[in-house]
Amino acid sequence: MNDTTTGRTERADVAIxxxxxxxxxxxxxxxxxxxxxxxxxxxxxxxxxxxRHRPEGIVQERDGRGxxxxxxxxxxxxxxxxGRERGQITYLPGLxxxxxxxxxxxxxxxxxxxxxxxxxxxxxxxxxxxxxxGGYDRQLxxxxxxxxxxxxxxxxxxxxxxxxxxPGRRFVIAGTGPFLLPVAAGIAEAGGQVxxxxxxxxxxxxxxxxxxxxxxxxKALEGAEYAAVFARHRIPYRTRNVVxxxxxxxxxxxxxxxxxxxxxxxxxxxxxxxxERGYADVDVVGFGWGFTPQMELPLSLGAETRLDADGSxxxxxxxxxxxxxxxxxxxxxxxxxxxxxxAVLEGLAAGAAxxxxxxxxxxxxxxxxxxxxxxxxxxxHRAHPVPAGWQEWLTPATVVCRCEEVTAGQITEARxxxxxxxxxxxxxxxxxxxxxxxxxxxxxxxxxxxQGPAAPPSAESLSSAARRPLAAPVGxxxxxxxxxxxx
Amino acid sequence: MSTKAQRGAGGxxxxxxxxxxxxxxxxxxxxxxxxxxxxxSIGSAxxxxxIVAWRSTRKGARPRGLFCxxxxxxxxxxxxxxxxxxxACLVEVCEGMQIEGSCTPDxxxxx
Amino acid sequence: MNQTSDVIIIGAGVIGAATAYFATQxxxxxxxxxxxxxxxxxxxxxxxxxxxxDKELGPELExxxxxxxxxxxxxxxxxxxxxxxxxxxxxxxxxxSSLTSLERVMxxxxxxxxxxxxxxxxxxxxxxxxITPDALGGASYPEDCQxxxxxVAAHLVRLAxxxxxxxxADTAVTGFLRAGxxxxxxxxxxxxxxxxxxxxCTGTWxxxxxxxxxxxxPVLPxxxxxxxxxxxxxxxxxxxxxxxxxxxxxxxxxxxxxSPVVEGTPSGSILIGSTRERVGFDRTVSIDALRLLAQNxxxxxxxxAEVKAIRxxxxxxxxxxDHLPVIGHDERAPGLWHAAGHEGAGIGLSAGTGKLLAQAxxxxxxxxxxxxxxxxxxxxxxxxxxxxEEATA
Ligand SMILES: Cc1cc2nc3c(=O)[nH]c(=O)nc-3n(C[C@H](O)[C@H](O)[C@H](O)COP(=O)(O)OP(=O)(O)OC[C@H]3O[C@@H](n4cnc5c(N)ncnc54)[C@H](O)[C@@H]3O)c2cc1C
Ligand SMILES: Cc1cc2nc3c(=O)[nH]c(=O)nc-3n(C[C@H](O)[C@H](O)[C@H](O)COP(=O)(O)OP(=O)(O)OC[C@H]3O[C@@H](n4cnc5c(N)ncnc54)[C@H](O)[C@@H]3O)c2cc1C
Ligand code: FES
Numbered sequence: 004m005n006d007t008t009t010g011r012t013e014r015a016d017v018a019i020x021x022x023x024x025x026x027x028x029x030x031x032x033x034x035x036x037x038x039x040x041x042x043x044x045x046x047x048x049x050x051x052x053x054x055r056h057r058p059e060g061i062v063q064e065r066d067g068r069g070x071x072x073x074x075x076x077x078x079x080x081x082x083x084x085x086g087r088e089r090g091q092i093t094y095l096p097g098l099x100x101x102x103x104x105x106x107x108x109x110x111x112x113x114x115x116x117x118x119x120x121x122x123x124x125x126x127x128x129x130x131x132x133x134x135x136x137g138g139y140d141r142q143l144x145x146x147x148x149x150x151x152x153x154x155x156x157x158x159x160x161x162x163x164x165x166x167x168x169x170p171g172r173r174f175v176i177a178g179t180g181p182f183l184l185p186v187a188a189g190i191a192e193a194g195g196q197v198x199x200x201x202x203x204x205x206x207x208x209x210x211x212x213x214x215x216x217x218x219x220x221x222k223a224l225e226g227a228e229y230a231a232v233f234a235r236h237r238i239p240y241r242t243r244n245v246v247x248x249x250x251x252x253x254x255x256x257x258x259x260x261x262x263x264x265x266x267x268x269x270x271x272x273x274x275x276x277x278x279e280r281g282y283a284d285v286d287v288v289g290f291g292w293g294f295t296p297q298m299e300l301p302l303s304l305g306a307e308t309r310l311d312a313d314g315s316x317x318x319x320x321x322x323x324x325x326x327x328x329x330x331x332x333x334x335x336x337x338x339x340x341x342x343x344x345x346a347v348l349e350g351l352a353a354g355a356a357x358x359x360x361x362x363x364x365x366x367x368x369x370x371x372x373x374x375x376x377x378x379x380x381x382x383x384h385r386a387h388p389v390p391a392g393w394q395e396w397l398t399p400a401t402v403v404c405r406c407e408e409v410t411a412g413q414i415t416e417a418r419x420x421x422x423x424x425x426x427x428x429x430x431x432x433x434x435x436x437x438x439x440x441x442x443x444x445x446x447x448x449x450x451x452x453x454q455g456p457a458a459p460p461s462a463e464s465l466s467s468a469a470r471r472p473l474a475a476p477v478g479x480x481x482x483x484x485x486x487x488x489x490x
Numbered sequence: 491m492s493t494k495a496q497r498g499a500g501g502x503x504x505x506x507x508x509x510x511x512x513x514x515x516x517x518x519x520x521x522x523x524x525x526x527x528x529x530x531s532i533g534s535a536x537x538x539x540x541i542v543a544w545r546s547t548r549k550g551a552r553p554r555g556l557f558c559x560x561x562x563x564x565x566x567x568x569x570x571x572x573x574x575x576x577x578a579c580l581v582e583v584c585e586g587m588q589i590e591g592s593c594t595p596d597x598x599x600x601x
Numbered sequence: 602m603n604q605t606s607d608v609i610i611i612g613a614g615v616i617g618a619a620t621a622y623f624a625t626q627x628x629x630x631x632x633x634x635x636x637x638x639x640x641x642x643x644x645x646x647x648x649x650x651x652x653x654x655d656k657e658l659g660p661e662l663e664x665x666x667x668x669x670x671x672x673x674x675x676x677x678x679x680x681x682x683x684x685x686x687x688x689x690x691x692x693x694x695x696x697x698s699s700l701t702s703l704e705r706v707m708x709x710x711x712x713x714x715x716x717x718x719x720x721x722x723x724x725x726x727x728x729x730x731x732i733t734p735d736a737l738g739g740a741s742y743p744e745d746c747q748x749x750x751x752x753v754a755a756h757l758v759r760l761a762x763x764x765x766x767x768x769x770a771d772t773a774v775t776g777f778l779r780a781g782x783x784x785x786x787x788x789x790x791x792x793x794x795x796x797x798x799x800x801x802c803t804g805t806w807x808x809x810x811x812x813x814x815x816x817x818x819p820v821l822p823x824x825x826x827x828x829x830x831x832x833x834x835x836x837x838x839x840x841x842x843x844x845x846x847x848x849x850x851x852x853x854x855x856x857x858x859x860s861p862v863v864e865g866t867p868s869g870s871i872l873i874g875s876t877r878e879r880v881g882f883d884r885t886v887s888i889d890a891l892r893l894l895a896q897n898x899x900x901x902x903x904x905x906a907e908v909k910a911i912r913x914x915x916x917x918x919x920x921x922x923d924h925l926p927v928i929g930h931d932e933r934a935p936g937l938w939h940a941a942g943h944e945g946a947g948i949g950l951s952a953g954t955g956k957l958l959a960q961a962x963x964x965x966x967x968x969x970x971x972x973x974x975x976x977x978x979x980x981x982x983x984x985x986x987x988x989x990e991e992a993t994a
Contacts, residue, residue: 045561047582052560058582061529102886113888117561118581119573139562151543151555158559158579166534170556257553259542303886405557405565407868408549421639421755422770428638431645431751434868439564439831441912444557472886472913476575476831479873480906482895488888548832548869575831575909 011125013093015041017357018112018129020100020300023051024072024343025135025335025350027079032354033133034086041093041127043100045117045475049080051137051335052157053343055164062167069164069189071225072343079347098124099475103132103300109330110304113485115477123481131330131357134301134318135350138294138336141315143178143393144403144411144448147249148290152260156186156291169195171287175263177201177246178291179387184229186289191236198282200233201244201265203272204387219379221344243267247274247396249288260288272390292389295447296336299471304328308466311339313384314447316465322370323356324349332357341380348373394456403452404445406438414452426450426460426468441471517587519544526583533559533566533578536589544568544578544591553593568592606630606767608962609787609796611774611810614644615750615948616940617802618757619955621766623675627963631766632794633758634787636773640754642804643947646916648827648864648874649683649750650840651949654690654742658713660973661925665946666714667969668953669744676952679760683752684867690745690840691720691728693901695735699844707740716744731836731904745840747864750948757955774803777814777937784814784936798962800938805882805919807927807941816933817979820942822882822917825875826859826890828898831909832869836902840864843901857889861897863905871905873898877945882917890915920944928954928974929961938962939976 017033019026022044030042050056054076056064067073086092098114105111110132114124140155147153154162154170156178162170173196176187187197233240247266251258263285267278293313302308307319307327317340318326318333326333332353335346348369397403399412417423417432426442426449429435435449436442442449446468450460514525519536526535533556536544543553545567557565559579566578569590608624610617613635621633635641651672656662672685694700707717720739725732728741762768769791778786778793786795801810801818811818842862862874876890891913899906921927921942931937940958943950957967 058529102888104886104888119570119576139558139560149552149554151553154556155558155560155563158557161559162531162534162556162579166530168530168534168538170534170537257543259553402552405554405563408547408552417755420759422758422768423755424638424770428641428645428751431640432755437829437868437870437912439567439911440562444563473910476909476911478906479828479830479895479899479908479910482828482891482910483899483906485888485892485895487892574907 013041013095013125013127015039015093015127015129017041017131017133017354018043018110018127019133019135020044020112021051021135021137021335022046022049022094022096023135023137023335023346024053025137025346025353026051026133027083028347028350029133029135029332029334029354029357030092031079031082031086032351033358034089034091035082036355036358038358039091040086041095041129043095043098043112043114043127045097045099047097047117049083049094049096050076052161053346055161057165057167069192071185075347095125095127100300101473101475101477103134103304103474105304105328105331115475115481123478123484131332133332133334133353133357134337135333135335135346135353136297136300136337138296138340139443140290141292141295141389141447142290142444143292143389144401144445145246145248145290145396146398146401147251147260149402149405150249150251150258150260152251152286153249153288153290156183156289157294159287159289160186160189163189163193169193172196173198173285174287174289175199175201175246175282175285176289176291177265179203179389180291180293181226181383181387182291182293184226184233186291187238188229188232191232191238197236197238198285199239199241199265201246202240202242203245203268203390205242205270218375222379243269245272245274245390245396246288246290247279260286263288268390268392272392273395293384293387294336294340295443296340298337298466298469299474301326301331301333301337302466302470303472303474304331306331306333308462310462310465311384312381313340314389314459315340316462316469324353325356339377339380340384341376345373345376345380348376389459391456394452403448404433404435404438404442406440406444407434407436409433409435409445411452414449418453418455424453425464426453427464429453430468436468439476441473442468515583515585517583517585517589519589520591528583530583531579532568532570532581532583532587532589535583536578544593546593603792603794605795606632607797608632609634609794609799610802611635611787611800612642612802612804612806613639613754613758613768614642614802614804615640615754615757615951616804616943616954617800618754618761619951620800620802620940620958621761621955622757623955623959624962625761625764625766627959629959629963631761632796633761633766633768634772634774634789634794635768635770638770639758639768640751642806643916643919644754644804645751646914647750647825647948648862648872649748649753649948650690650864651746651748652690652742652840652946653715653744654692654717654740656715658709661946662713662715663969664926664950664953664974667957668950671952671956672746672748675956679756682756684749685746686748686867687743687746688839688864690742690842691725691739692742692842692844693725693732693736693739694844695733695737695900697737700737703740703844715742717742729838729841731902732841733901733903735900741839747840748948753948753951774810775813777934782935784934798936798938800940800958800962802940804941804947805917807919807939811931811939814931814934814937816931816937816976818927818939818941818976819921819979820919820927821879821922823920823944824878824880824883824915824917825945826887826894826913826915827875828873828891828894828910828913830871830873830905831911833871833908834869835865836904837863837865837871841901843897857887857893859890859893859897861894861901863898863901870911871908873905877918884915886913918944919947923978926950926954926974927976928958928971929976931976933976
C-alpha cells in the first residue's frame with residue numbers, strides 16, 4: 004500500500020462531519036468567524052439528504068426544481084465555495100469517518116473512502132469538532148418488507164433527487180409523519196403513480212398541537228403546496244391506515260413486490276377487523292416512520308443523550324450547540340429530528356460558537372427561530388407517534404434484522420426464554436444487529452421487541468443499539484497501515 | 491482494492507448540459523451489456539432495466555436490491571470492477587464499468 | 602427479607618450460570634442475582650473457544666481437561682443450544698525460531714496427553730488453504746472446540762430456572778449479611794437475600810465483591826480487543842493462531858500485546874483476536890490495538906487486507922496475578938465461596954468449574970482436587986489494595 008494517504012493528517016481549528024444543511028451552515032459560519040475548517044462528508048458533493056442533487060459535473064440544477072429552500076442552499080453553497088477559495092475551508096468529500104477520538108489537544112477523525120478507490124483516507128485533527136451526520140429513515144418491520152421493491156421513503160426521495168428518475172411505476176407510501184407528503188408529491192410530479200399514502204396517525208391527533216404549528220407559517224405554506232399536488236394527481240391520503248403485509252410473486256429467489264395489504268387501525272395501532280383491503284399492481288412500497296439520528300459518533304465520544312419526543316435517542320446540547328463533551332458541538336438531526344431549516348440554524352450557531360477561540364459564551368444567533376422550529380417539530384412528533392400496537396402486525400416468520408435474517412419469532416423467544424429485554428442482549432443472543440448495517444435498520448425495532456408491546460424502548464436500550472465502535476466498515480489493510488500513535 | 495469506480499468530488503468529466511444529459515454510457519452487469527445515463531447510480535441504472543435484485547442473502551437466499559437508498563443498509567452490495575461489497579446506491583456508473591451481482595445461480599432473478 | 606435458599610449465586614456470566622445449573626442438579630435451592638441481564642459482563646465480550654492448545658502442564662490444564670469432559674458429557678444434550686462446534690485449533694509458525702519453540706511445546710503437551718499433530722507446510726495448506734505463504738509449519742489440536750458464550754450463559758440460567766432455581770435480574774449486590782464472621786446472605790438494590798452459602802461469580806468484579814466481605818481476592822481486569830469482519834464464505838476453517846500467542850497468555854506485562862488469533866464463525870464473520878493489556882477498566886478505543894490486530898491478522902492470512910472490519914469490541918478478562926482462577930470456599934469469611942478470575946479461559950473452564958463447585962457446595966468431594974485454586978492462597982486476613990493500584994498503573 005504505497006499510494007495510501009492513510010498516514011496524512013489534515014489540521015484545522017474546526018473539523019465538521021457532514022455536508023448536509025447543518026454541516027454546510029456550520030462550515031460557512033465557522034469560516035466566516037475566522038476559523039480554519041475541514042469538512043468531511045461521505046457523499047460526493049455537498050447537500051446532505053435534503054439538498055441531494057444530481058452530479059454537478061453532469062447536470063446543473065440551477066432552478067432547484069423538486070427542492071425546497073434551494074435559495075438557502077445556493078447562498079450557503081456560494082459562501083462555502085468562497086471559503087474554499089480563500090483557503091479557509093478544506094472540503095473532503097467521498098470519505099466516511101469510521102472513528103472519532105478525543106485527547107487533550109482536541110479531536111482526531113479517521114476516514115475511509117465511501118467508494119472503493121486506490122487510496123485510504125487521511126486523518127483530520129482539530130481543536131473543536133462539529134458532528135452533523137444527519138439520520139436515516141426509521142423502520143418498522145412488517146411481513147414482506149424485505150422483498151425487492153420495498154424501500155425507505157427517504158430512499159425513494161434520495162433516488163429521485165440523485166438520479167432524476169423513479170425506482171418504479173406504482174407506489175404505495177406508508178408509515179407516519181409529514182415527510183410522507185413530499186415523498187408522494189415528488190413521485191407524482193416526476194410522473195409516477197402514487198396508489199395511496201397510508202398514514203397510521205390521524206388528523207385529529209393534530210388538534211392539540213396546532214398552537215405550536217402556528218408559530219412556523221412556512222410549514223403551513225408547504226402543507227398547502229402538497230395538498231395542491233395531492234389534489235392535482237388524485238393521490239388518496241388515508242389516515243389511520245397501515246400496511247399489514249407486502250406481497251410478492253416470483254419464485255423465492257426472484258420474488259419482488261406486486262401488491263400490498265392494508266388495514267385501518269385504532270389510535271393504538273390495533274388493526275380494526277374487517278377493514279382489510281388490498282392494493283394490486285404495486286411495484287414500489289416506501290416506508291417511513293420518522294427518522295433515526297446517527298448517534299454512533301457522538302456516543303463514542305461520550306456525549307450525553309436523551310430521548311426526544313419521537314422516541315429517538317438524540318444528543319443533549321446547550322444554547323451554543325455544545326454537547327456535554329467540551330469542544331464537541333452537535334447540529335442537525337443528531338440533536339433532534341426537526342427538518343432542514345432547523346438544521347441550518349443549528350449549524351450556523353454551532354459553527355460560530357466553535358470558531359470562537361475563548362470560551363466566553365456568545366449568544367447564539369437565531370435562538371428564537373430555533374425555539375419555534377423545535378416546538379413545531381415536537382408537535383409533529385407527538386401527532387405522529389410510532390403506533391404502540393405495531394408489534395401485532397408481525398408474524399413469527401417476519402424478518403426483523405435484514406442482514407442476519409433474524410425473525411420476530413426468534414427475538415420474542417429470546418425475550419421470553421432468555422430474558423433478552425434490551426437491544427444489546429437481543430443482539431448477543433439472536434445476532435439481530437450484528438450484520439453489515441450494524442443494527443442501523445433493525446435497532447429501533449429490536450429495542451421495541453425487547454421491551455414488549457407495553458412501553459417504548461428506554462434510552463439505555465436505544466443507546467446500546469446505537470453504539471457502533473466502527474462508524475463505517477473499514478478495510479483491514481487500511482487499519483494495518485495506520486501510523487502508531489505517539490504515546 | 492482498487493477500482494475505476496471512484497467518483498471524484500466533481501463527478502466524471504462530461505459536457506455540462508442543463509436538463510437531462512443526452513449521452514449514454516455502457517456498463518456490463520454479470521457479463522451482459524446495459525445502457526445507462528451518465529451520473530446515474532449503479533442501483534438506478536439496474537432498476538431502470540427492470541433489475542431490482544442483484545444479491546441473495548446468505549441464509550434464506552432471499553433476493554435483495556435497493557432499500558435505504560443512502561448507503562446505510564448495505565442491502566445493495568455488489569462487485570464493481572473487481573472491488574467487492576460496493577454499495578449500488580452510492581457508486582456512479584461510468585463507461586465500461588464491470589458489475590457483478592451475487593444472486594444464487596438458480597434463482598432466476600438475474601434473467 | 603426475600604425467601605431463603607441453599608445457595609445464592611452472584612453473577613450470571615458463564616461461571617455463575619454453570620454453577621447455578623449444576624447446583625440445581627445437585628438438588629440445592631438456588632437464587633441467581635445479577636446487576637444486569639444474563640451474560641452482561643465479560644461473557645458477552647469474548648470469544649467462545651474451549652482450548653487445550655494454549656495450556657501448559659499444571660492445574661489449569663487439569664481443570665481444562667476435566668471441563669472438556671463435562672462439555673462432552675453432562676452438557677452434551679444441550680450442545681445445539683449454544684452452537685457447540687468441534688472445530689479444532691491450529692498453531693502456525695512463520696519463523697524458524699518460533700517453529701523450534703512450537704515443536705518443544707508440542708512435545709511437552711503430547712507427553713502429558715494433549716492430542717496434537719504436527720503439520721508440515723503441505724498439510725497446513727491443506728487444512729488452511731488461505732494461510733500465508735510464509736508459514737513454515739504448524740500444529741493441529743483436534744480437541745479444541747467452540748461455543749457461543751452468551752447463549753451458554755443464557756441457556757444454563759434458563760435450564761437452572763426450569764429446574765427450580767430463581768433468577769433475579771437488575772439486582773446488584775451491595776453488601777453481605779453476617780452472623781459473626783459467617784456470611785449468611787446478601788444485601789442488594791432490591792432488598793436482602795439469605796442463604797446457607799453465597800458464591801461470588803462476578804468475574805472481573807470479584808475483587809470488589811470480596812472486599813465487601815472484607816477479604817482479599819485480587820482479581821484484575823486485562824483488556825482485550827476483538828475485531829469482526831464482514832460476513833464471508835468459509836475462508837478460515839479452524840481457530841488459527843501464531844506461535845507467539847502462547848507466550849502472551851502467561852505474561853504479566855502491562856504493555857499492549859497482540860498475537861494473531863483468527864477464526865471463522867458459523868455466521869460467516871471472521872473474528873480477529875485479541876489484544877492483552879492492563880489498563881484498568883478503560884473503555885477508550887485504542888487505535889494501536891486495532892492496528893496491531895490488523896497487522897498480525899494480515900500477516901497470517903494475507904487475503905484479510907482486502908476484507909472490511911465491520912465492528913470491534915472489547916472485554917476485561919478477570920485475572921489473578923498468578924494466572925489461576927479462584928475456586929472454592931473462603932475460610933476467611935465462612936459461607937462465602939468464589940468462582941472467578943478465569944482470565945482468558947472462563948468460557949472453556951465454566952462447565953468444569955460449575956460442576957466441581959456444585960459438588961463441593963453439596964458437601965461432596967469434588968471429582969478433581971480444587972485446592973490449587975483456593976482463595977486461601979491470597980493470605981490470611983484483610984485485603985490490601987495494592988493490586989488495584991497496580992492495575993491502573
Ligand atoms: C434519505 C432521506 C431523504 C430525505 N429527504 C427529505 C426531503 O425530501 N424533504 C425533507 O424535508 N426532509 C428530508 N429528509 C430529512 C432531512 O434530511 C433532514 O431534515 C435534514 O437534511 C437534516 O440535515 P442534517 O444536516 O442534519 O443531515 P443530512 O442532510 O442527513 O446530512 C448529513 C451528512 O453527513 C454525512 N455523514 C453521516 N455520517 C458520516 C460519517 N460517519 N462520515 C462522513 N460523513 C457522514 C452524510 O453522508 C450526509 O451527507 C430526508 C432524510 C433522509 C434520511
Ligand atoms: C477479548 C476476550 C476474549 C476471550 N476469549 C475467550 C475464549 O476464547 N475462551 C474462553 O474460555 N474465555 C475467553 N475469554 C475469557 C472469558 O470471557 C472470561 O473468563 C469469562 O467470560 C468470565 O466469566 P464470568 O462469569 O466469570 O464473568 P462475567 O461474564 O463478567 O460475569 C460476571 C457477572 O457478574 C455480574 N456482577 C458483577 N458485579 C455484581 C454485583 N455487585 N451484583 C450482582 N451482579 C454482579 C455482572 O453483571 C456479570 O454478569 C475472553 C475474554 C476476553 C476479554
Ligand atoms: S440501498 Fe441501502 S446501502 Fe444501498
